[in-house]
Structures are given as C-alpha cells and as structure tokens.
Amino acid sequence: xxxxxxxxxxxxxxxxxxxxxxxxxxxxxxxxxxxxxxxxxxxxxxxxxx
Numbered sequence: 001x002x003x004x005x006x007x008x009x010x011x012x013x014x015x016x017x018x019x020x021x022x023x024x025x026x027x028x029x030x031x032x033x034x035x036x037x038x039x040x041x042x043x044x045x046x047x048x049x050x
Contacts, residue, residue, distance in 0.1 A: 008045040020044045
C-alpha cells in the first residue's frame with residue numbers, strides 16, 4: 001500500500017469541498033488500496049458525518 005493522507009471532515013460541506021476519495025462503512029477501498037488497484041493520495045473518512 002502506498003502512503004496517503006487521511007482526514008475526517010466534520011461537516012458535509014467540508015467533505016464535498018475537499019479533494020480525495022471517500023471512505024465509509026462497507027467500502028472495499030482499503031482492500032483495493034492493498035493490491036494497488038486504487039492509489040489515492042488523500043482519503044476522507046466520512047463515517048462520523050450526520
């Protein structure tokens with residue numbers, strides 16, 4: 001897996017304004033990153049958004 005930056009925006013507006021790939025429950029993003037199918041540089045954890 002390649003290095004990436006992980007952030008957790010606090011609002012929906014902040015998440016939509018930020019460049020990156022969304023990470024939420026039920027996603028296979030991490031699995032795809034492990035086998036280098038997807039290699040995002042910035043990942044947004046949106047699990048805590050309302």
